[in-house]
Amino acid sequence: MIATTGTTTPPKQGSPILAEENINPDTRHGVILYVEDVSVSFDGFKALNDLNLYINDGELRCLIGANGAGKTTLMDVITGKTRPDVGKVSFGQQVDLLSLSEAEIARAGIGRKFQKPTVFENLTVFENLELSLAGDKGIITSLFHKLSSEQKDRIAEILKTIGLTPQEKQLAGALSHGQKQWLEIGMLLAAQPRLLLVDEPVAGMTAQETERTAELLTSLAGEHSVVVVEHDMAFVRSIARKVTVLHQGSVLAEGSMSEIQSNPDVIQVYLGEEQG
Numbered sequence: 001m002i003a004t005t006g007t008t009t010p011p012k013q014g015s016p017i018l019a020e021e022n023i024n025p026d027t028r029h030g031v032i033l034y035v036e037d038v039s040v041s042f043d044g045f046k047a048l049n050d051l052n053l054y055i056n057d058g059e060l061r062c063l064i065g066a067n068g069a070g071k072t073t074l075m076d077v078i079t080g081k082t083r084p085d086v087g088k089v090s091f092g093q094q095v096d097l098l099s100l101s102e103a104e105i106a107r108a109g110i111g112r113k114f115q116k117p118t119v120f121e122n123l124t125v126f127e128n129l130e131l132s133l134a135g136d137k138g139i140i141t142s143l144f145h146k147l148s149s150e151q152k153d154r155i156a157e158i159l160k161t162i163g164l165t166p167q168e169k170q171l172a173g174a175l176s177h178g179q180k181q182w183l184e185i186g187m188l189l190a191a192q193p194r195l196l197l198v199d200e201p202v203a204g205m206t207a208q209e210t211e212r213t214a215e216l217l218t219s220l221a222g223e224h225s226v227v228v229v230e231h232d233m234a235f236v237r238s239i240a241r242k243v244t245v246l247h248q249g250s251v252l253a254e255g256s257m258s259e260i261q262s263n264p265d266v267i268q269v270y271l272g273e274e275q276g
């Protein structure tokens with residue numbers, strides 16, 4: 001383990017980030033993610049168009065918008081999968097995400113959950129978490145090294161957070177769809193991300209699972225910052241403090257759910273569509 005000092009220097013342009021390195025985004029202004037004047041085009045089509053978004057440290061933000069509004073593209077930009085044509089994306093004030101690779105961004109503390117769960121079906125719930133705790137050291141390390149009591153405690157804590165303590169010995173393949181999603185969130189938590197991006201978490205879930213997911217994401221906010229993309233408006237209403245509406249690659253409106261719902265632009269382009 002590399003010794004870390006009290007102060008962390010943000011990485012220089014293009015410098016690699018080691019797994020052990022403790023990247024501390026500078027959030028003195030209360031903002032953990034800055035997305036400024038970002039545009040992305042695919043064959044001339046602007047998927048993101050001069051987008052500006054600021055996520056506060058510890059907040060739970062919901063991102064809504066019609067199909068094709070650019071929600072997933074935005075997550076792709078934040079996680080380094082897609083590079084914008086122009087704009088600035090930084091983690092805290094100083095960590096320039098555009099100069100980091102996808103792996104470096106993940107290691108810097110940004111976790112992403114895709115819609116489809118990608119748990120290891122033939123391993124138990126516990127083993128899945130054990131593997132994700134090993135991180136880059138991978139399966140061999142995790143198979144041949146005994147867990148420290150600290151690691152065991154950490155897994156127990158994650159199991160409790162995601163509500164799967166009773167299922168820890170079950171094969172992940174035997175879990176319900178909702179439970180698999182929670183396990184995957186737990187696997188992300190093992191890396192102790194500061195920012196979690198979650199794309200359509202409740203798609204395909206039962207009403208009860210949806211409710212439990214709302215509780216889980218709400219409980220993660222504070223210690224983590226969470227950005228949730230979701231089409232399920234009842235779910236958004238149940239968790240949202242602040243909602244951002246994307247439309248044609250730009251922010252159309254931002255505010256509380258009731259502000260959003262009474263915003264004439266939003267009613268016209270988004271909620272109107274839903275009613276129609």
Ligand SMILES: Nc1ncnc2c1ncn2[C@@H]1O[C@H](COP(=O)(O)OP(=O)(O)OP(=O)(O)O)[C@@H](O)[C@H]1O
Pocket residue numbers: 042047065066067068069070071072073074
């Ligand atoms: N790799 C790509 N190549 C070409 N076009 C793309 C690519 N990725 C996204 N797009 C286009 O960019 C636009 C925004 O897509 P995006 O997936 O970000 O929308 P979204 O808001 O996530 O929609 P949904 O709610 O359906 O998931 C769409 O018109 C999409 O077809």
Ligand SMILES: [Mg+2]
Pocket residue numbers: 071072073
């Ligand atoms: Mg999408």
